[in-house]
Amino acid sequence: xxxxxxxxxxxxxxxxxxxxxxxxxxxxxxxxxxxxxxxxxxxxxxxxxxxxxxxxxxxxxxxxxxxxxxxxxxxxxxxxxxxxxxxxxxxxxxxxxxxxxxxxxxxxxxxxxxxxx
Amino acid sequence: xxxxxxxxxxxxxxxxxxxxxxxxxxxxxxxxxxxxxxxxxxxxxxxxxxxxxxxxxxxxxxxxxxxxxxxxxxxxxxxxxxxxxxxxxxxxxxxxxxxxxxxxxxxxxxx
Numbered sequence: 001x002x003x004x005x006x007x008x009x010x011x012x013x014x015x016x017x018x019x020x021x022x023x024x025x026x027x028x029x030x031x032x033x034x035x036x037x038x039x040x041x042x043x044x045x046x047x048x049x050x051x052x053x054x055x056x057x058x059x060x061x062x063x064x065x066x067x068x069x070x071x072x073x074x075x076x077x078x079x080x081x082x083x084x085x086x087x088x089x090x091x092x093x094x095x096x097x098x099x100x101x102x103x104x105x106x107x108x109x110x111x112x113x114x115x116x117x
Numbered sequence: 118x119x120x121x122x123x124x125x126x127x128x129x130x131x132x133x134x135x136x137x138x139x140x141x142x143x144x145x146x147x148x149x150x151x152x153x154x155x156x157x158x159x160x161x162x163x164x165x166x167x168x169x170x171x172x173x174x175x176x177x178x179x180x181x182x183x184x185x186x187x188x189x190x191x192x193x194x195x196x197x198x199x200x201x202x203x204x205x206x207x208x209x210x211x212x213x214x215x216x217x218x219x220x221x222x223x224x225x226x227x228x
Binding site: 093108 | 215220223
């Protein structure tokens with residue numbers, strides 16, 4: 001299957017700093033990327049959907065100014081957590097799909113565990 | 118909106134026991150259905166999928182059948198192993214939109 005690489009796999013940062021998480025599709029063109037957040041022992045909650053070259057669409061309750069998403073190319077999307085606080089500590093997972101054609105499958109990155117201290 | 122319900126567990130079984138994790142969904146149209154597995158500290162891995170009614174997805178001894186009449190996609194395995202210990206997520210995808218996940222079921226298999 002297709003490969004989605006997410007980097008870093010874990011990061012620890014100080015409160016008030018910003019952290020960037022990258023999501024790359026290695027062998028296909030990701031016309032759409034999704035960013036999810038997973039709290040401990042809970043399911044994945046969709047944060048936002050981004051289409052290449054367009055502004056991201058955020059889910060209700062997700063602060064777009066805090067979670068900046070950029071999807072400038074067909075192989076790369078980034079999520080920047082700005083002015084991080086301890087409550088932003090979580091597991092962030094991206095997924096990517098090639099929206100052309102009838103394929104509905106999306107592929108997931110390995111996730112990034114963010115700890116804000 | 119679309120939703121997925123699954124037994125939340127935790128489920129604890131002895132090695133070689135039979136596993137069933139129930140999953141039901143609510144969706145408009147004809148979604149594709151998936152089971153994902155998450156091992157400790159890792160991301161999600163696709164376990165199996167089915168894209169239309171009566172399809173059976175299978176992988177690594179796991180299987181699930183897309184039952185439109187009961188809107189279900191129950192996961193089964195005849196003989197679990199310790200290495201199957203993980204969290205299992207049922208999910209649907211409706212016409213290429215975002216995935217909707219169930220709450221996840223934690224499975225612990227004891228030797």
